[in-house]
Amino acid sequence: MSVMGCAGWKLFWVICLVSTFFHYVRVTVRESRVEVVRGESAPLSCSFFTLMPLFRLSIIWTLTPLSDPDSPTQVIVYDHGQVIESPSFMGRVGFVGMPWSADIILNDTRVSDAGVYRCVVSNPPETGDPGIGELSLTVLAPPSLPMCLWEGDTDTGGNVKLSCVVVEGFPTPQLIWEKLEPIHIILPVNMDGGMTSSVQISNVSAETSGLYRCSVSNPLGTQHCYISLSVYSPPDNTPGTLQGVLLSLSMALLQLALVVLVLWLRRSARDSKWRNSREEDECYNEIKYTPSLIKRSFV
Incomplete structure (x- = not known):
């Protein structure tokens, strides 16, 4: 025990000496x-x-x-x-x-x-x-509420871009675009850097119209934002439709011509009646005053 105690003290003094330097x-x-x-x-x-x-x-x-x-x-x-x-x-x-x-x-x-x-x-x-x-x-952190945006031309044949932006979330959230109505479709997504995704839709048509949803999710939660897209489709200019339009226009012109003819005839008849009435009055006045003129001539 004394030997072990002596060895322990020596080790202690060595540590102290090393610590000093x-x-x-x-x-x-x-x-x-x-x-x-x-x-x-x-x-x-x-x-x-x-x-x-x-x-x-x-x-x-x-x-x-x-x-x-x-x-x-x-x-x-x-x-x-x-x-x-x-x-x-x-x-x-x-x-x-x-x-x-x-x-x-x-x-x-x-x-x-x-x-x-x-x-x-x-x-x-x-x-x-x-x-x-x-x-x-x-x-x-769960994903923050995303913001859905769109830009482009919603007329038939135009191009539209749908964008989804999320500010916060870790692990980095996964972004998915879907068309919910009238038919459910999963859309291909382009990652634009950071936590922004987009969908490019080219040559839009009436079938493109509907409700779109961006879903942002990680293991801590899921958030959504929505876009309702309406595509304007002009009337279909088929030959049958064009013929119908021309026929309607022709009927309208014919009706207008008939109205103009009726008005012209009525006005012509009124003018003729007025002229006849005036001539009769003139003849009556001439007959009425002629005897008096003759009578005066013999006085």
Whole structure:
């Protein structure tokens, strides 16, 4: 027992001697990958070991977001007993078990919180490089409500493009286009980058009219948006239809000619009657006044 005790003391003094010349903070993380659903809390671990008192302990957490890998941002800092939260994480992040642990918890997680987190621990007067721990956070989210749009010419023979845009969702949602009415058809989809899909319909006709639906889904949920498409079809100009139109036009012209003829005849008859009446009046006046003229001539 005495020999074992002596060997143990020698090992202890060797460790102390090595630590005197190689001061550094050792950092470990329990989980290198953390996955949560949007809105839940995410515990981010960062344990450290140091031989020095914690009077000048400094802990800095940073995030390199997936959306912008070249722009890391500060999350929370512990420096000389003070805690400073980044404005974008204010009220949502905090240390757990300080000062003996650098663990933090992130509440009310958002899709924008996803990325690579690093905790940097230093504890002067240790002269070694700061200890660094790294882990990745994945935030799962159901797809947001998509927006359906259309553009093009809805006259017969035109081209129409249907588009479906979704802003949020992880894993990346699958987008499907269907024609629901009057016949159910699955349509071929073009992915236009990001979370946008489109359907190109060429040479539209009356059969193209109907109700269309875009479905956006991932393991956390499904959302839909709809478009009601109406294609204008001009009247069919077949020979039979053209003959019918010409016949109708001819009958209308004939009726108009008959009306004009009747009006002309009525007016002619009225004018003739008026002329005859005037001639009779003139003759009567001539006979009436002739005797008086003769009588005067003999006086």
